[in-house]
Amino acid sequence: MKTKLLAFCAVALAVTGCHTPSMNTVENAQKSGQKTMVSDQRVITDSKLNKTVNIVGVNTAMTPGGVLKVQVELFNNTRSTKRFDYHFEWFDQSGMQVNGIMSAEQTDQVEGGESKFVAGIAPSTACKDFRLKLSEAP
Amino acid sequence: MKKIIILPLIAASAAFLTGCGTDAHYVQTGGRDSVVSLDHIDSQDFIQAAGDATGSLLASGVLDRVKNPPAILAMSRIVNNTGQQIDMDLLTKKIRVVLLQSGKAVTTTTFGLGGTAEDPLAKGIQQQNEFMNDQKPARLPDFTLSGKIIENASKAGDTRQNTYSFQLTLTDQQGLGVWEGEKEITKQGTRSSVGF
Numbered sequence: 001m002k003t004k005l006l007a008f009c010a011v012a013l014a015v016t017g018c019h020t021p022s023m024n025t026v027e028n029a030q031k032s033g034q035k036t037m038v039s040d041q042r043v044i045t046d047s048k049l050n051k052t053v054n055i056v057g058v059n060t061a062m063t064p065g066g067v068l069k070v071q072v073e074l075f076n077n078t079r080s081t082k083r084f085d086y087h088f089e090w091f092d093q094s095g096m097q098v099n100g101i102m103s104a105e106q107t108d109q110v111e112g113g114e115s116k117f118v119a120g121i122a123p124s125t126a127c128k129d130f131r132l133k134l135s136e137a138p
Numbered sequence: 139m140k141k142i143i144i145l146p147l148i149a150a151s152a153a154f155l156t157g158c159g160t161d162a163h164y165v166q167t168g169g170r171d172s173v174v175s176l177d178h179i180d181s182q183d184f185i186q187a188a189g190d191a192t193g194s195l196l197a198s199g200v201l202d203r204v205k206n207p208p209a210i211l212a213m214s215r216i217v218n219n220t221g222q223q224i225d226m227d228l229l230t231k232k233i234r235v236v237l238l239q240s241g242k243a244v245t246t247t248t249f250g251l252g253g254t255a256e257d258p259l260a261k262g263i264q265q266q267n268e269f270m271n272d273q274k275p276a277r278l279p280d281f282t283l284s285g286k287i288i289e290n291a292s293k294a295g296d297t298r299q300n301t302y303s304f305q306l307t308l309t310d311q312q313g314l315g316v317w318e319g320e321k322e323i324t325k326q327g328t329r330s331s332v333g334f
Contacts, residue, residue, distance in 0.1 A: 064199030
């Protein structure tokens with residue numbers, strides 16, 4: 001009797017405790033907005049992270065203040081939620097990195113099957129280039 | 139028999155002495171190795187809030203609308219509605235640094251809340267200069283920055299959750315709020331930890 005009860009509890013735990021939500025989405029098919037996609041250059045050293053937090057595409061826009069805004073679309077190819085750290089690095093016309101609070105590390109999460117955008121705004125009009133760094137959150 | 143008792147004791151003592159602490163070392167300020175406090179605003183929280191607000195402010199283009207750029211910014215009151223004592227420069231200085239570096243705004247240090255100057259010596263020199271050279275009084279600030287930090291705490295069993303809301307408003311000379319920003323940072327757990 002005890003064994004049966006324990007087995008039932010284990011199954012109940014497995015069914016309820018391990019379930020992570022996956023994402024269903026719907027959006028308008030005919031888009032009004034036009035994205036300015038940029039050709040990107042990727043360096044993948046963590047292939048596991050690349051599967052769970054996959055980079056779909058990068059688009060940029062100039063804000064009314066004249067600073068560069070970058071938006072990166074990420075997609076979680078798995079069924080489980082994934083937490084990740086990211087930060088943007090900014091570079092001026094000479095390729096020199098511009099450090100500061102706009103490059104601060106941030107933590108976010110993406111649900112299984114979810115598409116998500118992370119965005120960054122350049123710290124000044126002098127910043128012309130960027131780099132996004134993604135890593136698995138501890 | 140003695141060996142059986144003594145050996146685990148030695149092992150436990152060694153583990154206690156060596157494993158229960160870390161030597162002091164440097165970590166990147168606001169980096170992923172930072173301590174995350176549950177009931178306290180950490181340095182990475184100020185960095186995130188300031189970065190978010192500054193990005194939003196720069197992107198809005200409000201600072202470019204002044205007649206004679208760069209815009210002059212004066213720091214007004216930022217109300218602390220949290221349970222902890224906060225030096226507001228932890229938030230405002232970060233914003234000021236980026237705005238100055240961007241070339242879009244400068245902050246006055248001689249025009250402050252209630253007539254107090256952040257830099258009294260600079261105010262004295264400014265007044266002396268105006269008097270000696272028969273100059274017009276200094277240009278008034280184009281904008282003032284005010285705000286509030288609010289804490290919202292909740293608890294479920296042993297799990298505690300704290301949300302810190304950083305609210306900032308930029309007001310022009312007509313007294314209109316021309317930009318507003320809010321960043322909420324939520325931390326949840328049973329105890330503080332190291333790392334994001």
